[in-house]
Amino acid sequence: MSVIEDLQGIAGSAHVLTGEAAAPYAKDWTGQYESAPLCVVKPASTEEVSAVMRAASAAKRPVVASAGRTGLTGATHAPEAIVLSLERMNRIREIRPEARVAIVDSGVILAQLREAADAAGLVFPLTFGAQGSARIGGVLSTNAGGSNVLRYGNTRALCLGLEVVLADGRVLDLMSALAKDNSGYDLRDLFIGAEGTLGIITGAVMRLHTRPLAYVSAMIALHDLGDGLALLNRLQAETGGAVEAFEYMPRSYMEAWQAHVPDGRQPFDDIHDHAVFLELGVTARRDATVDENGTLPAQAHLEEILGEMISDGTVLDAVIAQNGQQRREMWARRELAGELMTAYGPVVLGDVSVPLDQVAPFLEDTRAALAEAAPGSREAVVSHLGDGNVHYAVWPSDGLNGHAQAMEIIESTAVRHGGSFSAEHGVGLTKRPAMARHKDPVALEVMRVLKSALDPGNILNPGKVLPGN
Amino acid sequence: MSVIEDLQGIAGSAHVLTGEAAAPYAKDWTGQYESAPLCVVKPASTEEVSAVMRAASAAKRPVVASAGRTGLTGATHAPEAIVLSLERMNRIREIRPEARVAIVDSGVILAQLREAADAAGLVFPLTFGAQGSARIGGVLSTNAGGSNVLRYGNTRALCLGLEVVLADGRVLDLMSALAKDNSGYDLRDLFIGAEGTLGIITGAVMRLHTRPLAYVSAMIALHDLGDGLALLNRLQAETGGAVEAFEYMPRSYMEAWQAHVPDGRQPFDDIHDHAVFLELGVTARRDATVDENGTLPAQAHLEEILGEMISDGTVLDAVIAQNGQQRREMWARRELAGELMTAYGPVVLGDVSVPLDQVAPFLEDTRAALAEAAPGSREAVVSHLGDGNVHYAVWPSDGLNGHAQAMEIIESTAVRHGGSFSAEHGVGLTKRPAMARHKDPVALEVMRVLKSALDPGNILNPGKVLPGN
Incomplete structure (x- = not known):
């Protein structure tokens, strides 16, 4: 009996896809990785997943788990593999x-x-x-x-x-x-x-x-990143750590966003070099209870802080969301990042992290190195600044040839600034070269030992995460 | 060359102890585990630790790492082993x-x-x-x-x-x-x-x-544990999650404490059946800035809440620390737990956790089961209630014979209430039987595979954590 027949017996024929039906699972969301899976199986329970793994193990077939397929590093690339989709297990x-x-x-x-x-x-x-x-x-x-x-x-x-x-x-x-x-x-x-x-x-x-009782959300324009960190530190101290989001959206990002959403409304009349979207989650009841004048104490407090920082020149301009609609608009501008960064052909999507005080020098050094290596490349930067996590997108001027080099510039510059070449997107296929170059060699040896111990047949998503296997 | 000579070469003779000099390392803090280590080595650097491990590996000698020696589960028990003490690496x-x-x-x-x-x-x-x-x-x-x-x-x-x-x-x-x-x-x-x-x-x-800008600390007497959880939830909501400590100290603990510290001052005139020590860490500047009347807003807020809860009968009595000395006194009463629980001969020290709403039924069921199995045993309970973590100390009336049975009663009752037999003290030797009885068998298999993969010669603290190896 073939492994496909085994899987049909386990999950039911309707839940084993091959050929055209399996085509959506042959590509990833970024459009950069294509492969021809053997088949797709959609088990309905943990027991069925267990049976699928027993069958795959017996047949020595690779199994690639697939969930929402929104990954950015090619981790669901599944040549000749059984794609195990968890989409029916959604309870x-x-x-x-x-x-x-x-x-x-x-x-x-x-x-x-x-x-x-x-x-x-x-x-x-x-x-x-x-x-x-x-x-x-x-x-x-x-x-x-x-x-x-x-x-x-x-x-x-x-x-x-x-x-x-x-x-x-x-x-x-x-x-x-x-x-x-x-x-x-x-x-x-x-x-x-x-x-x-x-x-x-x-x-x-x-x-x-x-659940926070209220949110206060704002867009802030700044002279530079250092002022952004001063703002973050002051807000954390004044509010007792209530900052939930602190998202750096500089000119390169706001311009890319405007190009992608021509009708979209910018937060300020002009695009500033440096801007931050921030949100406070208000959890203390006193701060979230609207007073007799209809004012939310937490919002009044933010207005007071921002007023002082505008007076002393640290903050250039600020807009506070006055209702849920304005808040959603602010979030939407930020959350389009994944779509707009992958919308324009092959992109180099750096996902690195550095200590907070190294974000500015990291950006400066990366920009300079890219300008030298691939002059005329387009780029867009957006950052979870509060975590030191920078997404650095580059469309190299020399096309695909520039990809590996641009990625290496972004990653090695982060490492040089005490950072990591991989912050939150995972390793998948994309960052295996960086794993080989930058990860502690003993750590790689230990990872390989653990992989062999838990998956001696190397059937679980082979060729991902670890370099050279 | 003997392994001891190797170690002398690595760390210097002054830092390799044998015989009488090694005696302090032969016992653990609880006094329940004694062994005769081969020797004690005190490396001064990571490089020396590395050399010690190479030597031990070559000689196939067990190595037991030793730090502050305050563990409660016999994890540094080191028969025939090299005790690797990290005390000189204190930079x-x-x-x-x-x-x-x-x-x-x-x-x-x-x-x-x-x-x-x-x-x-x-x-x-x-x-x-x-x-x-x-x-x-x-x-x-x-x-x-x-x-x-x-x-x-x-x-x-x-x-x-x-x-x-x-x-x-x-x-x-x-x-x-x-x-x-x-x-x-x-x-x-x-x-x-x-x-x-x-x-x-x-x-x-x-x-x-x-660092919180101020602390507000209090002892609270309560009717029952349910009121304690109501207090915790209300405080978390009102303060935005500022509760740092929420320590349950019931009658059995306060009586044991008084017996151990005869001159010690009780927080209330009478010992209550149920009492909690709580501390708020005040991080928002506004709440930590003393007003014109010399009042700390965070403390006034707690007084207001407690006043309401005394009026509605949820809280029986409350004392708020008025200065650092009173705060330290409250902490000291709680932090004596380890000492007083191990001071009186062999003790069964249950360290379990259960979901918050299961603490009361867990305590009730455990008490009943112990009363039946070993009537007349002494016991003392203290709990990190905010984490559902209960320390249940028992001195069985039938002496050492009752130990294994009392421990099993505490642990299996916790597991039956959706909890864990091991919360924060580790497994060491003490909880290996519970690992065998209560841990998922597949999890144990995976742990053994990982242990073999990383320590194929089984020289690193052999016989600890995993049952039956």
Whole structure:
């Protein structure tokens, strides 16, 4: 019996796709990676995932887990492989508001979890542009970040428990919902961020947070990045760490955005060299209770701070969202980043992080090196500034030839400034060369040993994350 | 050449102890575990640790890492083993206030790091009774918790980077100081909480936090635990999550404390059945600025809330610390727990966690089961209630015979209430039976595979954490 027949027996023929039906799974979202998978299987349960892995293991066939397919590093590239799509496993198993947890299948869409948390009076804070498509399994497998990491941490910090199917089909039950649980090695964090190379995440216990009672959102124009950090530090001190988002959107980004959305409204009359979108999440009841004049104390407080900083010249201009519509407009400008950066042909999408005080020199050095190596290239920068995470997009003037060089410039400049070549998009295929160049060699050896120990047949997403295997 | 001579060559003869000189390392703090180590070696650097591991590896000798020796589960029990003490590696390598990190040797004492952070205007929030002796390497290796986990997370959440010496002496450099760094598998979290069975932690990048501008500390007497959770939830909502400590100290604890400290002052005239020590960390400038009447707004706010809850009968009585001395007195009452629980002969020290709403039924069921199994046993309970973490100490009436049974009652009752048999003290020797009984069997298999992969000769703290090896 062929492995495809095995899979049909497991998931039902309707849920095993080949040929044309499998075509959407042959491409990734960036359009940069194409492959011909053997087939696509869509199991409906953890038991079916386990059976799929047993069949694949017996047939020695590669298995590539696929969730929302919004990854940016080619991690679902699946030549000759079984694509294991988790899209039918999209059930929120349970929300326990008292325990502040959601127990979910890994095929649940991020936006769906956010809505369910909201309906329970809580918040699942992870947020990024692709949240309407990205699924929890993918989010976990890349340890995704986004715009609220500053306050809530990345996906790793939002996960308490996991259910994982191993290469040979065994099911690993780590579904703890506890804040403290030191019962042996931390296996959970090994699978988070492993991009499906060590196991298939089928379920998770995700942490929910108290929902802020109100948000105060603003666009701020600044002289330079240093003033941006001064603003961030002052806001954190004055509000007790209430800054949820602090997103740097400089001229290059606002111009690229305007070109992509010609009818879009800029926040200011002119495009400034340096601008930040910020949001405060107001959790203390006193700050979120509108006073007799209809003023939200938290907003009045921000206005007061910004007024002082405009007077002393630190802030050039500021717009505070006056209602939900204006707030959504501010978010939409930022969340279009993924789409607009990948809309114009092959792009070099640097995703690096540096210490906060190194963001400005990193940007300066990268720009200079790119101008020398590939003069006339187009670029757009956007940054989760509060985390030191910079997305540096380059469309090299010499086309595809310039790609590897531009990526290497961005990554090695970040490393030289004490940073990482990989911040939040994962490694996939795109960053394997950087892993080889910049990662501690002993760390790579240990990763290879762990990969061999957990997936001796190398059938789980082979050729991803680790260089040269 | 003997392995002892090798070690003398590496660390210098003065830093290799045998016989009487090694005696302090033959016992653990609880007095429950004794062994005769081969010798004690005190390397002064990562390079020396690496050389020690190469020598031990060649000689196939077990190596047991030793830090502050304040562990509660016998994890440094070292029969015939080389005790590798990190006490000479006690240098704070660097504090970078802007980046909010401290880079430390693993032999740095917790209190020393807390003081250094304070001197830099920041806080390293981890706090527990043994902080004057516990060292960062041990704290990391047990993923220690303590009284501020509610706000800041456990040790895992406070660590950004690690330096680890592997079984064969290779040095693994994971010293990232970045909030976002997704460069391959998360090796850091594998070594945190592994109790020296996968590698020797020699250095770490620890996260520092903004230091609260003021603290408001109080002792609260309550009718029952449910009212305690109502108080916690209300305080979190009103203050925007400013509760740093929320420590349950019921009658059994306060009586044990009084017996141990006969001159000690009780917080209230009578001992109440249910009492909580709580502390708010005030980070917003407005709440921490004393007004014209000399009142701290955050304290006035707490007084207002407590006044309302006394009126409606939720709170029985309350005392707010009026100065630093009174605050320290409150902390001291709580931090004596480790000492008083281990002071009176062999004790069963349950360290379990359950979901918050299960703490009351867990306590009730455990008490009933213990009363039936070992009537007349003494017990004392203290709990990091905000984390659902309960320390349940029992001195069984039938002496040592009752130990295993009492421990099993505490642990299995926690598991039955959706909890973990191991919250924050680690597994060591004490909880290996519980690992065998309660941990997912596939998780145990995976842990064994990882152990074999990283320590094929089984020389790193053999016989700890994993049952039956």
